[in-house]
Amino acid sequence: MSDRRKSTRKKSAHKKAVPEVAARGKHFLSDKVSHFTESVIRDMTRQAMRHNAVNLAQGFPDFPAPQEIKEAARQAVAADINQYAITWGAKSLRDAIARQMGVWQGIAVDPEKEITVCCGSTEAMISTLLAVCNAGDEVVIFEPFYENYGPDSVLSDAKPKFVKLRPPTRPDGEWTFDEKELRHAFDKHTKAIILNTPNNPTGKVFTRAELELIRDLCLEFDVLAITDEIYEHILYDSTEHISMASLHGMRDRTVTINGMSKTYSVTGWRVGWAVAAEKITNAIRKVHDFLTVGAPAPLQEAGAAALSLPPEYYERLREGYRVRRDHLIPALTAAGFTCFPPRGAYYVMTDISAFGFSDDVAFARHLVETIGVGCVPGSSFYRNPRNGARQVRFAFCKKPETLDEAARRLKKLHAK
Numbered sequence: 001m002s003d004r005r006k007s008t009r010k011k012s013a014h015k016k017a018v019p020e021v022a023a024r025g026k027h028f029l030s031d032k033v034s035h036f037t038e039s040v041i042r043d044m045t046r047q048a049m050r051h052n053a054v055n056l057a058q059g060f061p062d063f064p065a066p067q068e069i070k071e072a073a074r075q076a077v078a079a080d081i082n083q084y085a086i087t088w089g090a091k092s093l094r095d096a097i098a099r100q101m102g103v104w105q106g107i108a109v110d111p112e113k114e115i116t117v118c119c120g121s122t123e124a125m126i127s128t129l130l131a132v133c134n135a136g137d138e139v140v141i142f143e144p145f146y147e148n149y150g151p152d153s154v155l156s157d158a159k160p161k162f163v164k165l166r167p168p169t170r171p172d173g174e175w176t177f178d179e180k181e182l183r184h185a186f187d188k189h190t191k192a193i194i195l196n197t198p199n200n201p202t203g204k205v206f207t208r209a210e211l212e213l214i215r216d217l218c219l220e221f222d223v224l225a226i227t228d229e230i231y232e233h234i235l236y237d238s239t240e241h242i243s244m245a246s247l248h249g250m251r252d253r254t255v256t257i258n259g260m261s262k263t264y265s266v267t268g269w270r271v272g273w274a275v276a277a278e279k280i281t282n283a284i285r286k287v288h289d290f291l292t293v294g295a296p297a298p299l300q301e302a303g304a305a306a307l308s309l310p311p312e313y314y315e316r317l318r319e320g321y322r323v324r325r326d327h328l329i330p331a332l333t334a335a336g337f338t339c340f341p342p343r344g345a346y347y348v349m350t351d352i353s354a355f356g357f358s359d360d361v362a363f364a365r366h367l368v369e370t371i372g373v374g375c376v377p378g379s380s381f382y383r384n385p386r387n388g389a390r391q392v393r394f395a396f397c398k399k400p401e402t403l404d405e406a407a408r409r410l411k412k413l414h415a416k
């Protein structure tokens, strides 16, 4: 057969295959992925880049990571720590995590049996949910919530039950929840509560009394607490971070999730961890092993160095963020936003009613395209987008000059 005829045959065979598949109606996608969209936060970063806007959307620092830990990473690579680490984490890092949980929260942890190092706290959370949830299990989540928890629940077949956090009614007030509404969310199907303190996006830091209330419900309904404590060291106004696992009765029914991203300004390194009782840890380790095998080996060594930084490092971190918070909030207020000042983490939630926009998405688009500042529409933190339609979130983990430039651009905004 001539080459020409061969290639014509190939082409027609190829052509035939396409309508056949389409005719059978296969769409090749899992039903799960139709239940969530791509991250709005990360999309806002792309939009900010497209419009050359100041990006106050996604929570990553635009200033350098600490010199000491960059040096530790360099040394680890040079020393050829470049192959797979132990699946559940390099010993040096697990030892450092266990030591520091003792120092900071008075929690005794066995680094051999109770820690799983993951690719960021993002992976620690999904590995945990996959390890503990069966189809139909319910998971209680405070709303507004960090957007990952929605897709995480879908992927792990859990059914989220949302409990409202209500914004403060006074500028110096706190986000609060209704005790009855929280109790109502617990029943015999409840497997876990996801608790994020200090909280993204509200900046709420749960008090001991609030944590004890949640603890009592966990004990009464035999529920696991999964706590995302990634902003543990970013606190203002003399607030104190309390780990749920440190409360009496909660040590063995809490999975404590944390990571390097925020405390050490290395969101791109992807090193986080889950700390839990041995049996739960074994399950998390199994999921983690088959999801990612392990977190980056040299960066885990640098993680051990990071966790050995002196207390002054954390004081400087806190003070640096307090200055940034107190830099951005007056600029937002002057531009017409009502701000809900955070007690922890590095975001400020705002009310945008003064600007007269139809919703938060239209406002965020205007802000990024016309004013040149990126923010996150409030609706991305709520199950029902209407509940966030009058809110947007700004991140202030930025250099003073970045915040100055944002403040300069925000002056162009007009409240109605």
Ligand SMILES: Cc1ncc(COP(=O)(O)O)c(C=O)c1O
Binding pocket: 059, 119, 120, 121, 122, 123, 146, 196, 200, 228, 230, 258, 259, 260, 261, 267, 270, 271, 272
């Ligand atoms: C509450 C919360 N948890 C987890 C993450 C992601 O953490 P990691 O970088 O460790 O995956 C973020 C990032 O913004 C966050 O705000």
